[in-house]
Amino acid sequence: MLRRTFLGLLGAAGASVALPVSAKAGGKSFGPHPDTLGVLFDATRCIGCRKCELACNEVNELPAPDKKFDDLSVLDTKRRTDEKTLTVVNKYESSKGSVFRKMQCNHCLEPACASACFVKAFKKEHNGPVSYDASVCVGCRYCMVACPFEIPAYEYDEPLTPRVMKCTMCAPRLAEGKLPGCVERCPKEALTFGLRKDLIKIARARITTYPDRYVDHIYGETEMGGTSWMYISGVPFSEIGMREDLGTKSAPELTAGALAAVPIVVGMWPVLLGGIYAVSKRKDKIANDERVAAVKDALTRAGEEAEKKLHDELSKADVANQRRIEVEVKKAVEEALAPKEEEAETNEEES
Amino acid sequence: MSVDTTAVEKKSLFTPFNIIATIILIAGAIVTVMRFTGGLGAVTNLDQNNPWGIWIGFDLMCGVALAAGGYTTSAACYVFGLKKYHSAVRPAILTAFLGYALVVFALHYDVGQPWRLTYPLFVQNGTTSLLFEVGLCVFLYLTVLFIEFTPALFEWLGMTKIRNIVVKLTLALTIMGVVLSTLHQSSLGALFTIAPSKLHPLWYSQYLPVFFFVSSICAGLSMVIFEGTLSHKPMHHLMDEEYLNNHDGLILGFGKAASLVLFGYFSIKVIGLAYDNNWHYLTTGYGAWYLVEMLGFVALPSFLYAIGVRDKNITVIKWAAGLTVLGIIVNRFNISMVAFNYQLPSAERYWPSWGEITISLFVVTIGVLVFRFISTRMPIFHEHPDYKEEH
Numbered sequence: 124m125l126r127r128t129f130l131g132l133l134g135a136a137g138a139s140v141a142l143p144v145s146a147k148a149g150g151k152s153f154g155p156h157p158d159t160l161g162v163l164f165d166a167t168r169c170i171g172c173r174k175c176e177l178a179c180n181e182v183n184e185l186p187a188p189d190k191k192f193d194d195l196s197v198l199d200t201k202r203r204t205d206e207k208t209l210t211v212v213n214k215y216e217s218s219k220g221s222v223f224r225k226m227q228c229n230h231c232l233e234p235a236c237a238s239a240c241f242v243k244a245f246k247k248e249h250n251g252p253v254s255y256d257a258s259v260c261v262g263c264r265y266c267m268v269a270c271p272f273e274i275p276a277y278e279y280d281e282p283l284t285p286r287v288m289k290c291t292m293c294a295p296r297l298a299e300g301k302l303p304g305c306v307e308r309c310p311k312e313a314l315t316f317g318l319r320k321d322l323i324k325i326a327r328a329r330i331t332t333y334p335d336r337y338v339d340h341i342y343g344e345t346e347m348g349g350t351s352w353m354y355i356s357g358v359p360f361s362e363i364g365m366r367e368d369l370g371t372k373s374a375p376e377l378t379a380g381a382l383a384a385v386p387i388v389v390g391m392w393p394v395l396l397g398g399i400y401a402v403s404k405r406k407d408k409i410a411n412d413e414r415v416a417a418v419k420d421a422l423t424r425a426g427e428e429a430e431k432k433l434h435d436e437l438s439k440a441d442v443a444n445q446r447r448i449e450v451e452v453k454k455a456v457e458e459a460l461a462p463k464e465e466e467a468e469t470n471e472e473e474s
Numbered sequence: 475m476s477v478d479t480t481a482v483e484k485k486s487l488f489t490p491f492n493i494i495a496t497i498i499l500i501a502g503a504i505v506t507v508m509r510f511t512g513g514l515g516a517v518t519n520l521d522q523n524n525p526w527g528i529w530i531g532f533d534l535m536c537g538v539a540l541a542a543g544g545y546t547t548s549a550a551c552y553v554f555g556l557k558k559y560h561s562a563v564r565p566a567i568l569t570a571f572l573g574y575a576l577v578v579f580a581l582h583y584d585v586g587q588p589w590r591l592t593y594p595l596f597v598q599n600g601t602t603s604l605l606f607e608v609g610l611c612v613f614l615y616l617t618v619l620f621i622e623f624t625p626a627l628f629e630w631l632g633m634t635k636i637r638n639i640v641v642k643l644t645l646a647l648t649i650m651g652v653v654l655s656t657l658h659q660s661s662l663g664a665l666f667t668i669a670p671s672k673l674h675p676l677w678y679s680q681y682l683p684v685f686f687f688v689s690s691i692c693a694g695l696s697m698v699i700f701e702g703t704l705s706h707k708p709m710h711h712l713m714d715e716e717y718l719n720n721h722d723g724l725i726l727g728f729g730k731a732a733s734l735v736l737f738g739y740f741s742i743k744v745i746g747l748a749y750d751n752n753w754h755y756l757t758t759g760y761g762a763w764y765l766v767e768m769l770g771f772v773a774l775p776s777f778l779y780a781i782g783v784r785d786k787n788i789t790v791i792k793w794a795a796g797l798t799v800l801g802i803i804v805n806r807f808n809i810s811m812v813a814f815n816y817q818l819p820s821a822e823r824y825w826p827s828w829g830e831i832t833i834s835l836f837v838v839t840i841g842v843l844v845f846r847f848i849s850t851r852m853p854i855f856h857e858h859p860d861y862k863e864e865h
Contacts, residue, residue, distance in 0.1 A: 203522060203523070204522070205522050206522075235668055235669075237602075238602045238603065238668070239603050239604075239605065239668055240600050240603055240605075241594040241600035241603040241605040241606035241609055242590075242593050242594045242597065242598045242600050243598045243599070243600045244598075244600075259590070259593055259597060259598050260586070260587070260590075261585050261586065261587055261588075261590045261591060261593055261594065262585045262586020262587045262590075263584075263585050263586075263605060264525035264526065264586075265525075265603070265605045265665070267522070267525035268525055268526060268665075268666075268668070268669055268672070269668045269669060271669070271671045271672070273522075273523060276522045277514075277520075277522065277525060277586070278513075278586075279513055279514045279515030279518070279520060279521070280512070280513045280514075280515040280516070281513050281586075282510060282511055282512055282513040282516075283587075284587070285513060285514070285586040285587070366671060366817075368671065369671050370670070374668050375602060377667055377668050377670065378602075378604055378664065378667050378668050380667075380680060381604060381660070381661065381664035381667055381682075381683045382602070382604065382607070382664075384660070384683065385607060385657060388653060388656050388657055388660075389653060389657070392649070392652060392653045392656060393649050393653060396549070396553050396649045396652055396653075397649065399553055399554060400552070400553045400554075400555070400645065400649075403553070403554055403555030404555060406555070407555055
């Protein structure tokens with residue numbers, strides 16, 4: 124079993140990494156699952172009563188907060204979600220006065236956390252929620268780095284079993300046919316629950332009916348590839364602490380290029396490096412052969428030269444010997460003939 | 475020579491180095507207990523906005539980059555056939571192996587449930603994650619580095635047969651090492667491609683994986699020079715003639731390569747800047763810091779390297795190497811911490827705690843001690859007498 128997992132994973136390192144991603148990278152878009160549920164938040168209706176926070180706290184059995192939920196003074200300080208608070212309402216001073224905005228996990232259609240998680244602890248359920256499985260979570264917190272909405276929080280003070288905490292969209296309640304806790308408790312109907320495609324129609328209808336009341340944009344319809352939770356507002360979203368520069372690319376699209384390079388590197392590098400090795404080895408071999416040949420050549424040439432020299436020397440020596448013999452012979456002859464023919468000798472010498 | 479070694483060690487029991495190392499080890503042990511009884515919150519300044527601190531930024535990001543000497547040196551020697559660098563391969567491989575082993579060790583502090591570190595590989599593969607690629611590469615490359623290191627171990631233990639088998643695998647291991655390093659060095663940069671909204675535009679780029687890979691070559695070449703300089707004095711008595719004779723040639727060769735690669739890195743960084751049309755950010759505060767990084771830690775060392783090589787001035791090359799190593803640390807810190815979460819108000823930004831710094835020092839100290847232990851005993855800076863003249 125282990126071995127099979129391991130072999131599978133070796134394969135995954137090469138080929139299969141490319142497959143699911145390149146499908147997305149290839150520009151094929153299938154849109155959200157038709158059953159995807161969602162929630163629409165209307166900032167013009169929210170009064171900052173924090174009832175949704177209370178409901179969330181009760182439903183998820185979270186620890187009691189420092190200040191009670193009916194204490195609205197907490198709205199004066201900026202807060203974010205943390206391991207004990209899965210949803211937060213903040214107050215913003217905008218061009219149209221005080222505006223309240225609720226934040227929680229947006230349950231992206233292509234979640235950054237799910238694409239970033241290296242144990243697949245996060246999963247986008249087809250009916251909407253992005254679920255989290257604490258039983259496999261290693262605690263690397265890459266999901267927190269990846270999330271553009273800064274939602275996942277971590278139990279930093281838990282030594283043995285820290286978890287990533289975020290809104291679950293009340294998935295267990297949805298399974299029972301109930302509404303998410305916050306939606307059910309909201310007294311002003313600032314939260315609308317339903318099929319995501321219906322929510323977009325509702326949002327558009329409100330914007331069309333009251334063009335003076337709303338900014339003409341549904342936040343979450345396309346942001347980061349779209350989210351299950353969406354927002355409409357009377358003031359620009361940047362004024363209520365929402366980033367408008369996130370773009371429409373989903374997180375998997377952002378990393379698709381880097382992932383697609385993996386099989387290329389695995390395939391190309393050994394070929395290239397093997398080639399370079401072969402070339403350098405061949406170069407060495409040729410250099411070596413040439414060296415050997417040159418040495419051999421030099422040796423033969425030296426040998427030939429030596430032989431020639433020897434031959435020359437020998438022949439020179441021959442000539443010299445001959446000459447010496449001649450001289451000796453001459454001398455002997457001269458000596459023999461000297462007393463008799465002194466005149467003739469002088470004649471010979473002159474010639 | 476063995477007499478030499480013991481004499482030096484007996485003398486060095488109460489050296490300043492050993493005293494400081496002991497203090498760091500004790501402090502590290504205390505923080506370790508605190509970390510595993512009180513959780514991450516007890517010793518770190520990490521929070522919900524800043525999930526990664528110096529344990530990722532320094533121990534992982536810099537640790538991996540600075541261990542790049544292993545694949546650059548072995549590739550130069552075995553793949554590119556530059557046999558004169560042979561004497562530098564073993565120290566580089568040992569450094570790389572220890573570097574990666576320490577990265578894994580340090581990760582045990584950073585992740586919430588370290589006993590699950592093998593989960594991504596053996597329980598559930600998150601193949602869409604770049605962190606999965608990082609994990610898989612670390613796991614495989616650590617194995618490759620260990621096998622590449624074992625000939626020294628087997629020579630020391632006198633296990634000739636198995637040593638000879640491993641030596642035959644050298645080329646295959648080297649190529650695997652380069653493949654895994656390419657993927658792994660680049661995937662560390664690619665980790666941040668998922669967060670364009672959080673990383674400052676001057677540092678964010680689709681080319682981050684390429685930037686990380688190319689800069690890791692600079693880091694690898696410079697680390698070999700830098701570390702050779704560091705170990706030269708304390709390890710001198712262990713270095714054989716081949717190592718010492720080749721040392722200056724190696725510094726010149728690696729310096730020349732580093733100068734070129736740094737220049738190339740500078741160029742592709744400019745291309746990245748132009749591609750995203752981020753010029754206007756250069757006039758901001760972050761822009762000034764970006765220019766310091768690019769001019770002071772990339773262009774300047776490239777230039778210094780070039781001068782050092784032209785004048786055959788080893789001292790200048792060594793300074794350039796030190797500057798490049800520092801520059802890599804600056805770059806990895808910038809991406810993982812300084813330019814990350816740049817949009818947050820300063821009160822919500824991250825600053826490392828003493829506990830985190832202690833553990834980082836602890837990890838580095840362990841590395842130096844283990845390196846000293848191994849290189850004073852095994853044939854690292856010299857060839858084993860039984861296996862001379864084999865290549």
